Amino acid sequence: MPDLDLAPLQSELKRFIPLGRSGLLPALHAAQKLYGWLPEPVAAEVARALQVPLADVHGVIEFYSLFYNRPVGRRMIRICTDAVCQLKGGDEILSHLCAHHGIQPGGTALQSDTTIEASPCLGLCEHAPAGMVDAEAETNINLRTDYYELGRPRSRVYGVLRLLTENCGFGPTPLASYGEYAAFKKALSMTPAQVVDEIKASGLVGRGGAAFPTGIKWEGAAKAEGAPKYVVCNADESEPGTFKDRVLLLDDPHRTLEGMLIAGYAIGASRGYIYLRGEYPYVQPVLEEAMAEAQVAGLLGEDILGSGFSFDIEIRLGAGAYICGEETALFESIEGKRGFPRVKPPFPTTYGLFGKPTVINNVETLCNVPSIIGKGAAEYRRVGTEKSPGPKLFCLSGDVTRPGLYEVPFGVTLRELLDMAGGVAGGKSLRAVLFGGAAGAFATPAHLGVKLTFEDLRTAGLPLGSGVVMVFDETRDLRQTLDRLGHFFAHESCGKCYPCQMGTQRQKEILHRLAEGRSLPGDGERLQDVGWTMTDSSLCGLGQTAASAVLSAMKEFPELFVADGK
Amino acid sequence: MADEITLSMDSKAVSVPAGSTLLEAGQAAGSPIPTICWHEATTSNGLCRMCVVEVEGQRVLQPACIVKAAEGMKVQTGSERVVRARRTILEMLASTMDLSESPEILSMMDEYGASAERFPEAERRESPVLDDNPMYVRDYSKCLLCWRCVQVCAEDAQYTYAINFTGRGFETQIGTFFDRTIPETTCVLCGQCVGVCPTGALKPKREYLLEHGLSPQDITVLSSGRKRKAADRR
Numbered sequence: 001m002p003d004l005d006l007a008p009l010q011s012e013l014k015r016f017i018p019l020g021r022s023g024l025l026p027a028l029h030a031a032q033k034l035y036g037w038l039p040e041p042v043a044a045e046v047a048r049a050l051q052v053p054l055a056d057v058h059g060v061i062e063f064y065s066l067f068y069n070r071p072v073g074r075r076m077i078r079i080c081t082d083a084v085c086q087l088k089g090g091d092e093i094l095s096h097l098c099a100h101h102g103i104q105p106g107g108t109a110l111q112s113d114t115t116i117e118a119s120p121c122l123g124l125c126e127h128a129p130a131g132m133v134d135a136e137a138e139t140n141i142n143l144r145t146d147y148y149e150l151g152r153p154r155s156r157v158y159g160v161l162r163l164l165t166e167n168c169g170f171g172p173t174p175l176a177s178y179g180e181y182a183a184f185k186k187a188l189s190m191t192p193a194q195v196v197d198e199i200k201a202s203g204l205v206g207r208g209g210a211a212f213p214t215g216i217k218w219e220g221a222a223k224a225e226g227a228p229k230y231v232v233c234n235a236d237e238s239e240p241g242t243f244k245d246r247v248l249l250l251d252d253p254h255r256t257l258e259g260m261l262i263a264g265y266a267i268g269a270s271r272g273y274i275y276l277r278g279e280y281p282y283v284q285p286v287l288e289e290a291m292a293e294a295q296v297a298g299l300l301g302e303d304i305l306g307s308g309f310s311f312d313i314e315i316r317l318g319a320g321a322y323i324c325g326e327e328t329a330l331f332e333s334i335e336g337k338r339g340f341p342r343v344k345p346p347f348p349t350t351y352g353l354f355g356k357p358t359v360i361n362n363v364e365t366l367c368n369v370p371s372i373i374g375k376g377a378a379e380y381r382r383v384g385t386e387k388s389p390g391p392k393l394f395c396l397s398g399d400v401t402r403p404g405l406y407e408v409p410f411g412v413t414l415r416e417l418l419d420m421a422g423g424v425a426g427g428k429s430l431r432a433v434l435f436g437g438a439a440g441a442f443a444t445p446a447h448l449g450v451k452l453t454f455e456d457l458r459t460a461g462l463p464l465g466s467g468v469v470m471v472f473d474e475t476r477d478l479r480q481t482l483d484r485l486g487h488f489f490a491h492e493s494c495g496k497c498y499p500c501q502m503g504t505q506r507q508k509e510i511l512h513r514l515a516e517g518r519s520l521p522g523d524g525e526r527l528q529d530v531g532w533t534m535t536d537s538s539l540c541g542l543g544q545t546a547a548s549a550v551l552s553a554m555k556e557f558p559e560l561f562v563a564d565g566k
Numbered sequence: 567m568a569d570e571i572t573l574s575m576d577s578k579a580v581s582v583p584a585g586s587t588l589l590e591a592g593q594a595a596g597s598p599i600p601t602i603c604w605h606e607a608t609t610s611n612g613l614c615r616m617c618v619v620e621v622e623g624q625r626v627l628q629p630a631c632i633v634k635a636a637e638g639m640k641v642q643t644g645s646e647r648v649v650r651a652r653r654t655i656l657e658m659l660a661s662t663m664d665l666s667e668s669p670e671i672l673s674m675m676d677e678y679g680a681s682a683e684r685f686p687e688a689e690r691r692e693s694p695v696l697d698d699n700p701m702y703v704r705d706y707s708k709c710l711l712c713w714r715c716v717q718v719c720a721e722d723a724q725y726t727y728a729i730n731f732t733g734r735g736f737e738t739q740i741g742t743f744f745d746r747t748i749p750e751t752t753c754v755l756c757g758q759c760v761g762v763c764p765t766g767a768l769k770p771k772r773e774y775l776l777e778h779g780l781s782p783q784d785i786t787v788l789s790s791g792r793k794r795k796a797a798d799r800r
Contacts, residue, residue: 053727
């Protein structure tokens with residue numbers, strides 16, 4: 001790198017210096033924008049400016065898929081080859097593009113200065129097959145007709161309710177249409193404890209996958225010793241098949257911001273973070289615009305509406321790591337570290353971001369908050385069931401007639417949900433539904449009558465997860481899907497604890513043999529041992545659910561796992 | 567908090583001082599719990615999960631090196647689930663790395679009936695021996711990622727930060743900034759990483775040379791020879 005001019009970097013880095021180590025990911029993003037990748041002198045300059053050890057900076061670059069310490073093209077094309085896009089021809093698109101540019105996946109075509117890679121799920125599943133070109137989504141790609149859409153993905157919003165998705169489907173909703181945070185204003189007239197009580201009374205539980213009662217979480221952080229406190233919005237939506245948070249943030253950003261403000265008031269926090277997944281860069285300007293509107297309207301910043309309550313929000317962009325959706329790994333990432341999940345307890349409510357009491361909620365969870373406070377818990381509970389109150393978003397994808405985001409009350413059956421989406425595409429019959437996400441479980445036609453509530457799903461052995469309903473028709477070979485799931489978890493394991501670090505790799509190898517029809521005697525038992533060892537003994541939720549879909553497939557479709565793979 | 571805590575380890579009541587881990591409680595109860603990554607001088611991170619035990623009322627197995635004993639807790643240190651996890655972890659280790667200089671782990675494999683050939687066609691973590699400094703040799707084919715070296719190089723002891731991680735998941739390895747040689751890093755050759763390495767992945771240079779058939783005299787000649795040459799050049 002003889003001609004590398006570090007001057008532009010040095011001036012760019014000035015704004016990250018006050019953040020210290022916490023500024024590492026934003027600084028690396030900014031550096032990569034300048035140079036296209038992160039050569040050694042650039043990484044060293046970032047380390048020097050932020051006073052982070054060189055080896056640590058390198059460790060961080062190596063951890064995140066979207067940081068490159070090797071030269072890549074000025075144009076970056078990522079084609080999703082995960083489960084849903086695989087069904088829709090993602091592999092063929094990747095090979096076609098690579099052949100066209102005369103390169104292998106991961107390679108760079110010098111003439112066009114273009115790198116093409118296979119990517120894990122990009123959260124564009126209702127527009128599969130999909131990819132990204134630099135910071136733009138490339139959706140509904142059709143090789144035959146040479147059709148594709150480039151830019152912010154359109155929203156496809158359906159279902160029987162319009163509570164969470166009231167403003168979705170028409171592009172970003174400005175503050176003027178959303179309304180000036182009536183629920184937040186109402187919260188300001190209540191005591192923080194009353195706000196927490198209202199959320200508790202609503203029965204709201206987290207929508208990110210863990211289903212923890214939101215009110216209890218808020219109460220814990222409100223009562224915890226220590227200051228400052230933080231509110232973190234988990235927008236690191238990366239569960240394959242999930243795209244609900246993308247739609248909520250793109251079309252109705254103010255709902256999330258208002259939810260964060262109410263949370264901040266309830267727990268006594270004056271600072272919030274939105275951790276946005278690195279593959280949603282096109283969401284960032286929408287959020288920034290909404291924050292600017294709120295600032296101008298006096299709804300964000302110092303002494304809001306003369307209440308004495310102050311609140312600021314900072315957006316943090318991830319850099320390609322599914323594990324950062326795990327709450328403690330997300331904190332580590334904001335702190336400028338590799339996204340290793342922490343040992344719990346202590347829990348985030350007492351020891352969260354920067355070791356301070358923190359409430360971390362998923363986007364959809366926060367979007368429920370304004371309507372709970374605005375209408376009151378009792379009114380909110382009129383939707384859904386006694387034990388699963390409220391509206392729920394489901395992400396339908398795969399072999400379904402109308403893929404998209406569906407808002408329904410808890411309590412509709414899986415059959416009703418599929419019928420709303422026009423049933424299995426092409427009039428075929430249903431083979432299976434991957435329910436809850438890659439970390440979910442397979443449902444069969446026998447599960448169609450199951451009511452979609454926490455209590456009924458638990459009985460049926462199906463995790464609600466992040467609301468994924470990935471549909472497979474009768475012609476699909478689920479071994480190909482299992483192969484992708486195995487690859488996904490091996491790619492995304494952080495490598496911290498042994499069961500997951502090695503188990504996801506061994507699981508991938510066995511599933512790959514299965515998909516290629518060359519299983520070895522004993523592979524079934526190996527899958528069980530590896531699967532249960534990960535489930536039982538992994539450190540975090542990633543490892544504990546990395547075998548969930550595989551173990552459920554072994555239960556529901558044992559015929560797929562006979563030794564000769566036939 | 568009471569000074570003494572009474573809990574049940576394998577159906578046997580045992581009292582331990584408040585603040586004890588289940589690992590310590592196991593020791594006290596005569597149910598020793600195996601460990602790999604745990605070391606008295608480093609922060610416990612619960613990585614290897616060999617010390618997992620079954621605690622009544624907990625959905626998943628718990629790492630004994632971290633979880634504190636609590637009054638009335640009921641712990642099983644050798645249940646079927648525990649044994650399956652430990653055996654499978656050992657089998658995965660054997661299919662991944664070179665355990666030839668890890669006698670403790672090899673004897674654990676015997677104890678748990680773990681087969682080194684359990685995972686055929688498995689990708690192994692292999693890397694060339696790195697001999698780039700006068701003090702120690704690095705053979706990451708033998709590294710089981712216990713993190714101790716990274717920890718003692720950082721806040722657990724030395725605050726030198728010469729090494730960190732490269733890669734992610736199965737591809738994780740210990741490494742320096744852009745794979746620089748040790749003399750090009752902040753390493754002060756304190757040797758603490760070598761001292762805590764459980765598998766021979768980090769080894770004193772002299773031990774390495776002796777193992778490779780050099781005599782103490784050979785080594786003396788080699789090292790003083792370099793000095794003489796340097797003196798001649800002056």
